[in-house]
Amino acid sequence: MRLPDRLARARRRSQHPGRGLPAEVPLRPAPLWREALGRQLRGEREFRGERIADVAGRAGLSPQYLSELERGKKDPSSEMLEALAGALDLSVIDLTRRAGAHLGAVPPQRQATGPVLLAA
DSSP states (O other): OOHHHHHHHHHHHHHOGGGSOOOOOOOBOOOOHHHHHHHHHHHHHHHTTOOHHHHHHHHTSOHHHHHHHHTTOOOOOHHHHHHHHHHTTOOHHHHHHHHHHHHTTSOGGGBOOSOOOOOO
């Protein structure tokens, strides 16, 4: 069954729960790497009690860009990752390992297993 067909079927079931059809549990897609990294960056910064402007200044990037990274809207380059890790007194290895822990936080039975369609 194609993904659009599955989504339409799930919507119909959720709109008519009294029809005797089993309720389908909505599946969450696995978190994206940029979202996991953003959560980790924000967590590290907040743990240190610092403002976005402080960390961004040390890393040599704008506070707006760091905010987009923390919200998972942007993918940083390897150079940006190095600068951010240094600004947080971490190695890139430590930062990426900690961010990788967020990727395994969604139980496998709650993850979508089919193809993921991203808007262009």
